Amino acid sequence: MKDISKKLQFYGVILRSIADGVFTVDSNRVITSFNPAAEKITGIPASMAIGNKCYDVFHSDVCERCVLEKTFKTGIETVDRPVNIINARGEEIPISISTAVLRDDDGHVLGAVETFRDLSAIENLRKELDKKYSFEDIISKSPHITKLFSILPDIAESESTVLIQGASGTGKELFARAIHNISPRKNGNYVVINCGTLPVQLFESELFGYVKGAFTDAKRDKAGKLSMAEGGTVFFDEIGDLPISTQVKLLRLLQQREYEPVGSTTPIKINIRILAATNRDLKKLVAQGKFRDDLYFRLAVVKFNLPPLQKRREDIPYLVDHFIKRFNSRRGKNIISVSPTVMNILMRYDFPGNIRELENIIEYGFVVCRGSIIQKVHLPSEIAGADADEFIKASSSLTPITRTIDEESSIKQALTAAGGNISEAAQELGIHRTTLWRRLKRYNLDTSSFKSDKT
Amino acid sequence: MEMTKKIAIPKFQENVAPCFESASYFMICEADNENEICSQIVECTGCEGFGRVRLLQEHNVNVLICSGIKGFYLDILESSGLTVIENVSLNVEDALQLYLDGKIKSQVHSNNLEELSCEIPHEDLVCWAKELFESHGYTVSIQNDEETPFPVDLVAEMNCPVCHKPIRIAVCCGAHTYRADQEIREFHHVSSSIYQVKVYVFPGNPLIKQRCREYDIQLIDTDSESANHDQKINGRIPLLDSPIPGHEKAFAGNNAKGE
Known part of the structure; x- marks a missing residue:
């Protein structure tokens, strides 16, 4: 037994x-x-x-x-x-x-x-490798984004060209990939063409390919990036950076779904879906004559804007949790969370680099944090420093010594008025009684010495 | 004028289906304020949640009563104006009747960060809790060495007044992180073989109290007047409000928190 x-x-x-x-x-x-x-x-x-x-x-x-x-x-x-x-x-x-x-x-x-x-850690790493993101992998509680989520499956199912507008780091590529991954073309290739990085001279040959003899070094035919996307999706990133001279070439592709490799006169038909994104205001560029209006209207069949992170601050805690999970599995660490001070700083920060910047901040925290919680000291100095500046601006102009003397006398006054009752005095001072308790220890004050004053 | 609304319940056999996203059938019924007018069973095939969202939208459903649902779909449904009542594990007819009787309602989601965070600095909570335990006769040590697992801040010890064996209490003072529920969960996993009791120190609200109850952690509510350093010790093992296994006799007549 x-x-x-x-x-x-x-x-x-x-x-x-x-x-x-x-x-x-x-x-x-x-x-x-x-x-x-x-x-x-x-x-x-x-x-x-x-x-x-x-x-x-x-x-x-x-x-x-x-x-x-x-x-x-x-x-x-x-x-x-x-x-x-x-x-x-x-x-x-x-x-x-x-x-x-x-x-x-x-x-x-x-x-x-x-x-x-x-299997979360393995699954997350696999997703990162395969880039098989779906809408469910996009973290947002913002009403603007959740409303988008409810129509995006219909957009994905359609064959329409989509234009995604939003500042850098707002997740335009993630949305484009998610549209592709739930579309009927999900088994086809997803080809990304960054319009901002291709030199004008190379754009056409890289995109459409070329035939032998098209130019001096064209010793044999070469297929362009577009041909890789047959049956799939092409994502034109930073389309607002496309020089006006190359915009016309793209217009024909959008209108007729056909193109001619450099040096060829035979048009090639192609079956692709086009998605595009930009961090620039295309309408403004059209008004300034820097972007063709006919191309704009071909691109903006379905158009949506992704708000910057400072306009969806409610997402910050969820994104922080998401990045902590991601870096824990990538780096084999066991960081639990961020301190309340850090969360406060993040909630007030403007994030000019948007979600990408938040991700970088958390990654930095992972590099320098040896414990379980990312503290203020683990933040990049420009983030933690910016907060300190704000704090100093917000406080009075008194020197630290004057503030301390002021604080002690305020506490004494409040305790006298409250007859030594800590809860009442704390309420009077607008702080929590646990905080007042610590201050009493700091200034070596005994509540019993204030008790007789009230009676 | 009587208002009619459409209520949908994912159905598996006679019960509410365990998972909204994979439910094959939905009961959709129309009801006035208290009575069911008519109902139908709608099939939904496929294996993803969007199909279900679309089905509810197509049928102009106002209320979804379900068991498990991913937060992602819950947010989409709520943002499109639906009321979602989740975690209902009942017979479908019973669930509908309870809803019509007003006995089950949509709850505030447990991820409400306002309820899970506090403005008090962690160091203040530690200082306050240390004094509180000391003033009630405990020997308290601060756990600040690197080997101590997060989130134990203090260890309070006293000998049991009945068997004289030592009682060790692990104390976690909140505000380590911005979410109390995370701390409570982590604290729960601190080894039970080292400590007889786990105490969490935090401003209490219904959500925090519920979380502590769920994880069998005692809460010292910093907002409660009974958690007072000046209070007389009436209990034999002060500050604790439920018996410690093996020391039940010491709790006979123990008046919690010195009240």
Whole structure:
């Protein structure tokens, strides 16, 4: 008997210490145990999971074809089957599951056990490699963006040309890629052409290709980038930077979906979808005569703007969490979050570089932070410094010494008025009583000496 | 004038489907203020959430009652004016009736950052909590060496008045991060074999209290007048409000937080 209880104790320790989620269910699929790793992965404490049906905890995409039930019925164990669950924060978590039936010594079924492994880190890295982003990978709670999300699938399904406008770092490429990845052309190639980086002389030959003898070094035919996109999508980034001389070439491609390689007179038909993005105001460029109006109207069949980060500040905490997760899996670190001070600084910062700048700030924090929380000292000096300047501007012009003397006398006054009651004095001073408590220690003040004054 | 609205419930067998994005059937019913007028079952094939969003939009649904739903789709639905009631795990008919009776409502999402953060500097909370435990007879040590796992700030110790064995309390003072729920979750995973009790110090609000309850962590609410340094010690193990396993006798007649 002692042996059994010892064994159970050991099993308990093992289950608590392993990194894989483990839970058991009875024959009605009611959860009977839930280890700490299962709590971490699902975000649901054991106290809330135990006693509930497993599908009410995991909300998996396979719950309607339950793997555990199949194991119950057939006795066949499942090994490493990939599924997706929804955690307590409404995020999709990819996991791999394994199941087995639990029987007593007589072979009667007692229940089943499921072990599961969090594949988020691997899945995120794979997504980064394959760039298989969908709209669900775009982090935003901003009403402007969520409204966009509800129409983007229809836009993706259509064949229309799309123009995405927004400042640098607002995620234009991510949106373009997501449109391609859920469009009927998702199995075709996605070709990016950065209009800002191609020299005018090379633009045509790089894009359309050339035939042998087209120019001195054209010793054989060469296909252009466009031909790689046959059946897929071409994304013209920074289209506002396209010189006016090359705009006409693009116009024909947009109008007729055909082009001629340099040196050839035979037009080639091509089946592509065109997406374009710019950080410039194309309408303004049209008015200034720097962008062809006919090209603009061909491009802007469907047009949407991505707001800068300072106009969607509500997204900052979610983006911070997202980047922390990403860098944790990339760098093998275990940073939990940022301090409240850091979040305060980020919420007030203007982010001229938008989301890319926020990502860089968090990456910098990862490089210099050795603990679990990114503190103000882990921010780039221009960000942390900017905040300090603001703070000094916001405070009074008193020197630190005067401020301290002022603070001590203010505290004394408030305590006298409150008859030594810390909560009342704190309320009077507009600070929390825990903060007042610390100040009292700092100035060596004893509340009891103020008690008689009120009475 | 009676208002009619359309309510959709993803259906799996007779119950609310566990996952909105993969539900194959939806019950869509029209109801006036309290009564169901008519209902129909609509099939939705395919394996992604957008199809379901579109289905609800096409049927002009006003309310979605579901179990699990990704935050992404919840945001889309809410931004297009739908009311979403999530985490409902019931029989479909019961769920509908409870909704019509006004017994289940849309909840404020647990990601409300205002409720999860506080303005008090972390150092102030540590200083305040240390004094609080000391004033109640505990020996308190500050955990600031690098080997101490985040997020234990203080360890408060006293001997059990009944068995005289030492009781070790891990104290996490909030405001390490901007989200109290993260801290509570991390604190929960601090080894239970080293500490008998885990105490979280933070300004209490219903959400924080709920999170602490869920993770079996005792909360010392900095806003509560009962968490007072000057209060007389009435309990035998002061400041703790639920019994410690193995020391239940010491809690007989223990009046929580010195009240």
